[in-house]
Amino acid sequence: MPSDIPLRNCVVSLLASPVARFIALLGLCAAYIQGPLTKIFDFNGAIGEMEHFGLHPAVFFAVAVIAFELAASAMVLSGFLRWLGALALAGFTLLATLVALRFWEMPSGMDRMMATNAFFEHLGLAGAFVIVATIDIGKGTSR
Known part of the structure; x- marks a missing residue:
């Protein structure tokens, strides 16, 4: 339908913008940023989580997960x-x-x-x- 073309072009322009792409990537990485921050601010809880899942030494795994999630998220967001x-x-x-x-x-x-x-x-x-x-x-x- 020809009347849909301006709307389609507007949507395509919006979705193709660098800001929209960054926001989408940020949304995708949100849990991988929030999770490590929560672990940092409640490190004893992070250790408890690792112990709960049988990951030992728990301190090592807590630090490794925090560093990994933040680093990988930074890679996705920065390009x-x-x-x-x-x-x-x-x-x-x-x-x-x-x-x-x-x-x-x-x-x-x-x-x-x-x-x-x-x-x-x-x-x-x-x-x-x-x-x-x-x-x-x-x-x-x-x-």
């Missing part, structure tokens, strides 16, 4: 080796999801339903990071 940061976050998300959201081992009920939803949401996040890496590699914009 410096964006593809590598995105793939690293995709892999991390898949691994963490398999460790933390084992819904198939839970009894039926609300907790299992919430863990199941979170599991599949995390699969979506990992997929989005793979798309970011694919686009970045395809454009040859990696520095």
Whole structure:
């Protein structure tokens, strides 16, 4: 429909803007920025989380997760080796999801339903990071 073309062009221009792209990438990385900041401000809680998931030495894993999530997010947001940061976050998300959201081992009920939803949401996040890496590699914009 010809009347849709101006609207389409407006939407395309908006979505193609550097500001929109940065905001989208920031939204994608938000959990990987908020999580480490929470761990920094409650480091004892971060250690408890690592112990809960059987990761020892817990202090090492807490520091490693904080550094990894912040560094990989910075790569995605800055464009410096964006593809590598995105793939690293995709892999991390898949691994963490398999460790933390084992819904198939839970009894039926609300907790299992919430863990199941979170599991599949995390699969979506990992997929989005793979798309970011694919686009970045395809454009040859990696520095």
